[in-house]
Amino acid sequence: MTLNLSYGDLGDACAAAHALDLVGDRWSLLIVRELMFGPRRAPDLRSSLVGIEPEELNDRLQFLEHAGVVVETELGYITKTTAYALTDWGRDLEKILSALSLWALEGSARYPVPSTGMTPSGVMVAMRTMVPPQSVTTQRPIRASWKLSDARCPEVEQQQFRLDWNEYVFDLDVGDLPGADVRVTGDSTAWAGVALLGHSLDEAVVQGALEFEGDRAALDRVLLVFSDAMAAVG
Numbered sequence: 001m002t003l004n005l006s007y008g009d010l011g012d013a014c015a016a017a018h019a020l021d022l023v024g025d026r027w028s029l030l031i032v033r034e035l036m037f038g039p040r041r042a043p044d045l046r047s048s049l050v051g052i053e054p055e056e057l058n059d060r061l062q063f064l065e066h067a068g069v070v071v072e073t074e075l076g077y078i079t080k081t082t083a084y085a086l087t088d089w090g091r092d093l094e095k096i097l098s099a100l101s102l103w104a105l106e107g108s109a110r111y112p113v114p115s116t117g118m119t120p121s122g123v124m125v126a127m128r129t130m131v132p133p134q135s136v137t138t139q140r141p142i143r144a145s146w147k148l149s150d151a152r153c154p155e156v157e158q159q160q161f162r163l164d165w166n167e168y169v170f171d172l173d174v175g176d177l178p179g180a181d182v183r184v185t186g187d188s189t190a191w192a193g194v195a196l197l198g199h200s201l202d203e204a205v206v207q208g209a210l211e212f213e214g215d216r217a218a219l220d221r222v223l224l225v226f227s228d229a230m231a232a233v234g
Contacts, residue, residue: 022067023093027052027060029100032069032086032093034121037159037174039073039085047153048119069093098129105233118192120148120159126196128172130229141166142218145180148188151209158185163222182214195226 007017023029027049034040034048046057061084064070069090075081086093104113118126124146144163150156162177163170184191190209193199201223204210212219 023064023069023096025060027056028064028069029093029097031057031060031064032090033097033125034119035070035084035086036091036094036097036125037121037161039075039083041075041081041083044156045084047156048121048150050117050152064090094125094128097125101126101129102233105230115193115197117150117152117189119150119153120146120161120188123148123188123192123195124161124172126192127226130196130226130233131170140221142221143177143180144182144184144218144222145177146191147183147185148191149186151187151189165222180214181218182212182216184210184212184219186210195223196230198227198230 006021007014008021023032030049031045034045040048042057042061045061046052046054049057061070065072065084068087070084071087073083073085075083104111142163142165144165146161146163147158148161149158160174160176161172162175162180163172164177165171186204187209190199190204190207194201194204194210201210201212201219205212
């Protein structure tokens with residue numbers, strides 16, 4: 001698959017222009033965001049990317065595979081299911097997503113960032129953006145886990161994430177965490193509101209959008225960090 005007319009064809013040899021040829025359309029970086037925590041099936045990607053047409057998703061996946069950003073893989077050991085995963089080069093795009101997010105937040109007084117919905121992968125990428133590992137210290141380690149689903153896409157399975165946070169590292173990634181101090185379950189948009197927008201955790205629980213079990217104090221400490229991080233760029 002080739003580009004119809006690239007910036008290079010137009011005489012622009014800038015590397016940033018070349019990058020825009022590869023991932024500068026409306027959907028490519030959002031596909032990358034949804035793959036940041038592991039392989040996903042095309043139907044799940046289509047459900048998470050509200051508004052994308054099946055043909056358009058297929059076209060973008062083919063192009064990103066041709067470009068070396070994603071690779072086709074299989075899920076399951078017995079019943080093989082086709083899925084897509086990021087290459088190492090594709091995962092490097094998280095730096096771009098983070099930079100774009102921070103840039104948008106810095107200009108939110110003029111052009112507010114929408115708060116209508118976030119996917120599980122979207123909110124977790126945002127959390128990693130707001131608290132870079134090298135800047136985080138804590139005197140008391142925190143181990144937390146989340147099982148998040150998108151209420152807008154009930155057919156898509158929950159995604160599980162874990163946070164292992166101590167004075168040396170802030171490790172937020174996909175997967176379970178046995179012995180976690182606190183476990184959160186519920187809607188990804190509701191969690192985004194609580195973690196990033198200052199919404200009330202208790203109100204989200206009362207409304208049934210979120211549940212948690214374990215150490216409330218540990219969860220409050222997590223929320224305080226993100227509250228401070230958001231205030232610093234707001």
